[in-house]
Amino acid sequence: MEWTSIVAIYALFWVVSAFIMLPFGVQTHDEAGIEKIPGQADSAPANFRPGLIAKRATILAAVFTTVYVLNYAYGWVEARDLIFWGPTVR
Known part of the structure; x- marks a missing residue:
């Protein structure tokens, strides 16, 4: 595998991981017990x-x-291992 392919795959995984990590460890102002600014969204x-x-x-x-x-x-896992129904290829 080319190193440029590895970098591209890493970048894709990084973006997906960043979106997965967004909701963890974040609290709203009500949960943290902090006063909200007028007009601020509850979330x-x-x-x-x-x-x-x-x-x-x-x-x-x-x-x-x-x-x-x-x-x-x-x-370890190939494309044919992911066929769960249909004709089996052996």
């Missing part, structure tokens, strides 16, 4: 930390990319 986060989300996404994407590349190299 607005009180403690949004994009740096922490980026760190978590980086670690998770690295793990996913490593597993993906190792699976590509060693062939």
